[in-house]
Amino acid sequence: MARLFGTNGVRGVVNQDMNSELALNLGKAIGTYYAKKKERPFIAIGTDARISNHMLKSACISGLLSVGCDVEDLGILPTPTLQYAVKEKNYDAGVIITASHNPPQFNGIKVVDGDGTELAKEQEEEIEDIYFSKNFRIVSWDKVGQLSSWDGAIELYINGILSKVDVESIRSANLHVVLDCGNGAGGVVAPELLRRLGCKLTTINCELDGLFRGRPSEPIPENLGELMKKVKEVNADLGVAQDGDADRAIFIDENGNYVFGDQSLTMVARYIVREKGGGTVVTPVSTSSALEDVVTREGGKVVYTKVGSPIVARVMKKLGAVFGGEENGGLIFPEHQYCRDSAMTIAKVLEILSKEGKKLSEIIRELPRYELVKLKTACPNEKKKEVLEKIKDIAKNENARKIDETDGVKIYTDDGWVLVRPSGTEPIFRIFAESKKRKRAEELASRYKGYVERFATGTS
Incomplete structure (x- = not known):
């Protein structure tokens, strides 16, 4: 089946692959999916600040209304603000028109479930099936949904x-x-x-x-x-x-120094685990070893997942984790909500600075330091599985200390690790390598990038 959803919702260049017809039919598909659970779903919708938002929002709203959903427009607001409103105000779902950090010519549509969390892959696939089959719910003229607006989401x-x-x-x-x-x-x-x-x-x-x-x-x-x-x-x-x-x-x-996302993740994890006297922290396999070093030292444990914040959030919920997040600055605070949230992150970092009475640079210097190198290389989608199997064989032949297959292949050596994983949205492999020494991390990343290129082109 064709895919519509990527890692973070549906995205594309406006009026090329992301247009009003797509937004209209996706609105119908989303509404049809939620109408299977409730006769008249109540859906919140919001947007980021992009100039194409009115066009896409209007089309998506029309689709939702046409299949019998009531829609409440929350206006321009951050994605986590909409997610919090969905959770707290008991909407059946939420839709946010956003392409996050992509350039301005892009836009996208992301769907969140009634508890404010991003959809699981199985839910996305069901919506995709409705979208591509055009098996939309049909309602009579007197069952068409109603549109309202609410300006209280930001204050809430x-x-x-x-x-x-x-x-x-x-x-x-x-x-x-x-x-x-x-x-x-x-x-x-x-x-x-x-x-x-x-x-x-x-x-x-x-x-x-x-x-x-x-x-x-x-x-x-x-x-x-x-x-x-x-x-x-x-x-x-x-x-x-x-x-x-x-x-x-x-x-x-x-x-004036940049604090990398894995450093802020580790800093906040240390504070929370120390405060709670232990607990589980959830993070993707691509995260720096500094996190596990610190969390273990403070009496907690780290659980690794596939890459992707929705996956991290679901595992956190299942395990009752005290904290979680990714190395890109996306942190998840379960006492607040199960999604990445920058405003909550800012407030928590300010609390840490105020409680510890130290400068930010001083706290960062206290954390273990590793060198992380990230590379990527092209690989046709149809060859990814074969390439991955060959990478596993290489790792075994090189006497890896440990091999983790949570997401791609993560190979632990005596002085670091390298992660080789196929992208879920592009015909590429991503290679992450980490060691205490920059030169060693670069060598690991470069070597495994070479293996992928060799196997992908069939020159092995």
């Missing part, structure tokens, strides 16, 4: 975060934060949240702009030069950058 969400952190401790620390929302949806939440937490606030790119004229939406080092410079210039305690739909947060220390 901010209050939810404030109830989960030590507000007084944060306020007493008088922290100065430079906030860069990247012209994305975070601009309608994060500035107000930080003001309520008593922070001195300097803002960059916090105005909504669907063209992302301030900076590209992905919060990687090369896109955050202005933020790094501003943190030093105004003598701030830290900087924070969000991606386009504000489910991920990246931090800059007081010296």
Whole structure:
């Protein structure tokens, strides 16, 4: 069967592969799926700040209404804000029009279930089956859904975060934060949240702009030069950058240095496990060993999953984990909600700084340091399985210390590890390698990239 959903919903270039007809029919398919569970589903819908949102939202709403769903429009808001509203206000599902960190010509549609979590693969496949077969529910004229709007989602969400952190401790620390929302949806939440937490606030790119004229939406080092410079210039305690739909947060220390996502993940995990006296932390197999080092030392344990935040969230829920997340700045706090949430992440990091009374750079220096190298290489989809089997054989012949097949093949050596995994959305393999020494990590990544290229082209 053809696939519509990728790793994070349905995405494409606007008016090419992501158009109003797709949004209309996907709305019908989503509504038909939820109508199997309830006669008249109540669906929340929202958007990020992209200029194509009105077109796609209107089409998707029309599709939902036409199959008998009632729809409530929550306006422009971060993805985790919509997820929180769905969970707290008892909608049957939610739809967010967003392409997260992708360039402005892209847009997408993501569906969340009634508990606010992203859909499982099986649910996506059922919606895809309805979409491609066009087996949509048909309702009579008097059963067509009704459209309403609600502007209370942001207030509900901010209050939810404030109830989960030590507000007084944060306020007493008088922290100065430079906030860069990247012209994305975070601009309608994060500035107000930080003001309520008593922070001195300097803002960059916090105005909504669907063209992302301030900076590209992905919060990687090369896109955050202005933020790094501003943190030093105004003598701030830290900087924070969000991606386009504000489910991920990246931090800059007081010296203007970029804090990588695996470092912030490890820092928060240490704090939470230490506070709770143990507990399970869930993360993908691609995460740095620093996390397991720290969590184990604090009396907790790490459980590894396939790559993808919905998978991490579901395993967390199943195991009753105290914390989880990915190395890209997407952290999940189960006491708040089972999804990546940048605003909750920001508030928790501020709590850590206020409680520990240390500078961000000092806390980062306390964490174990590993060198992580990421590479990718082309491979036809039809050859991925064969290539993976050959990589396993190579690992066995090289006397690997341990081989983990949770997601692709992760090969542990005496001084590091290398992960070789096929992309679920592109004809490529991704190679991650880690060691205490940069040169060794580069050597591992390069060697296994070479193996993949050799097997993919049949030159072995």
